[in-house]
Amino acid sequence: MTALLYVLLAIVICVALWQITSILNLKSAIATERDNNTQGILFAAFGIFFYGLMIFSFWKYSVILLPESASFEGEEYDTLYLITMLLILFVQAVMQFLLFYFAFKYRGIKGRKALFYADSTKLEIIWTVIPTLVLFGIVLYGLTVWNDVMDASDAEDPLIVEVYAKQFQWEARYAGNDNELGLANVRNIKGINTMGVDMTDKNAQDDIPVRELRLPKGRKVIFKFRSQDVLHSAYMPHFRAQMNCVPGMVTQFAFTPKLTTEEMRVNEKTMAKVDGINKIRAEKGEDAYEFDYLLLCNKICGSSHYNMQMKIIVEEEADFNAWLKDQKTMAQVVQ
């Protein structure tokens, strides 16, 4: 019933709008010279609004952006990103300026004849060739970064970690002393063996299952992703890392942590962001927040998709090794 009222209200507003324009006798349809003038000026004003919005957003919202990359591979990403963004902003600023300026400058005047200018091979060549060259530059640079990030084959003594996704939580498994993950399949899931590790596989015995992801600083980590049920996506924004978790197959991503959690907490940009967050939390009477790296799910996966996360802790390699040694292996757990 209330729904019907809302619909009626909308219809009443529509009719009222029409009636107002009727009463004010504004029912004309074709732009007059006066309209051209007003609308042209409005385009100029809109141009100002547009640049204002852009500047305001950069000024106001820059603080919420991610801090510098917490992985070495991400540094390349950040540079590529910066260059691309500068290019985009430059082109954007010029193109939008010309657009709004032309709309203002050439607003129609009675009796003036437009310039008959239908083609120019020279211009067409210029603005085909220039974007082509710029794009080739970007593509080449981008592909170099892409290959560096995606190719983990030359890593020396990498740490192998399986990240396992299911509705709506993450689990992880370290490869253990042999640095080789044991086989696994959902058909082996039973009781405490929640990741379906195949316990008949000798590589599986020393694997270490955990509910909290810890990574050593400065050592390449190769992640192997699996999913138990639907598609998930392992998203670690601070490391510029993301890969989908696909049921029925193993996917891979790798990076080398650059900053420990402690180091990131005292990063200038992080501190500014955390200050902002804590100001908001204080107003709402919530506890202060302390920065942590996160693994989030970034592929729609069901009702609680919005709350599927795992904390990541990056620490010095010695601390990490000590922690890992205290964890129980698969063999111990399943027993």
Added chain:
Amino acid sequence: MSNHHHKETFITKYVFSTDHKMIARQYLVTGIFMGVIGVFMSMLFRLQIAWPDQSFSLIEAFLGRHQDGGVMTPDIYLALVTIHGTIMVFFVLTAGLSGTFSNLLIPLQIGARDMASGFLNMVSYWLFFLSSVIMVISLFVEAGPASAGWTIYPPLSALPQAIPGSGMGMTLWLISMAIFIASSLLGSLNYIVTVLNLRTVGMKMTRLPLTIWAFFVTAIIGVVSFPVLLSAALLLMFDRSFGTSFFLSDIFIQGEVLHYQGGSPVLYEHLFWFLGHPEVYIVLLPALGITSEIISTNSRKPIFGYRAMIGSIIAIAFLSTIVWGHHMFVSGMNPFLGSVFTFTTLLIAIPSAVKAFNYLTTLWKGNLQMNPAMLFSIGLVSTFVSGGLTGLVLGDSALDINVHDTYFVVAHFHLVMGVSAIYGMFAGVYHWFPKLFGRMMNKTLGYWHFWITAVAAYGVFFPMHFIGLAGLPRRYYANTAFPLFDDVADVNIVITLFAILGGAAQLIFLANFFISIYKGKKAEQNPWKSNTLEWTTPVEHIHGNWPGELPTVHRWAYDYSKPGHDEDFVTQTTPLYEGEEPS
């Protein structure tokens, strides 16, 4: 060609009409109806995103059992974003936009009495109508409508255990889309055949208005790519209902192992995006075609670089079929494929840039007539540039890694295909309303409609880039589970306020549209002083479009302000005077 006037009943004239002008109106009104639903859904979920814990009587009134005390459930939130996407992309911007303007303009602008097959055309509309009805019905099933995202990736879309919307709601979604695709194919084949075979005397392909080029090429992309989506939908139906494993493998859900083995969701992603990406251009090219025509007419200038414009339409169409993998950079496919798709994807920027530059040059030294259609066309160029440029980030596999599936993507595609295409559609409606309904739309309401929409659209989508760059994933019911995102809450409120403003502005359009049909000023024959053939037909619709002989075409469509002519427009039916150079 016969142009006899056979007797018409209400049924043959208004319901099962085979007249392309009536079918165009049917498409438009159905599209607007679906658009109202789609936009309204976005209002509801924007409320949820901005104020996740707050109770709203609007939500209570419309969401029934899917809300609790005015707060929506996570499942219906996902359903709303899913159906919003489906409706806007397919029902509004594919059927509503192409269906309306291809049907209206192809015969009128090429000088044909009707479509090649009026009957197929009618069937096409009614299949679309049927699929719309089924989609709307799916909103009311017990467990809620489809809610796996508009891309309906399996296994989520295949398993009712994974999300309630994947039960009956998803079945209806798939049936509706299968019928929709059949409708789209019938329509597209008709457009292609009509453009190729029924052009009037003198209407060479190189004299076609750019609108027709855009509709023609769009239809070709549709015919090439929609069947692939149909196959994906059919295979998904098999997986869901008949126990096959095309897309599913090794699944353990709710305590049991399912029997599926050997399939792959990545295969589905390939099939989906083989349509999904060309779909962007199916949506966008008609809008660009409409804009080309309107900018030229209202600048009183020929469109700059006519042949380059055709070239870029064809280049975009071709490239659009070999770039789908850029939606899958982090899907787990081979990184080498990612490199290939990065290369092809960034190539698309070249014809797109050419188009943008050509629009600017068309405006340059023009004599701009600021009709509402013109405002929307200029608006389109602006959003097309703003949204297109961020494609350089998303199309670059390396950069895509960290913004994939975040709000940065949402901002990008809403600007470049959502807002741009909708602007194109609005521009088309304002411009060709006289041809559709024999009356004019109100200019003042048109101006208000444009300016509020323009401010709101940038107000919504510009700040949205920032929350994406802050790492906020899309399709989150609430961001409250992450203190990390507490500082995007304010931005989300700003976005929602602008969204409500933009949504409300569409009421101005609805008022203007529906009341103008009955009360608008009577149209004159060629209100915009345009060159194209549709303005040589009588204002009142007649079967066969032209009362006497079909017009003969002597020149291209863009002789505006041509030196040597008194008027600032020269219709395509005007013969060249002695010694005149054809343009």
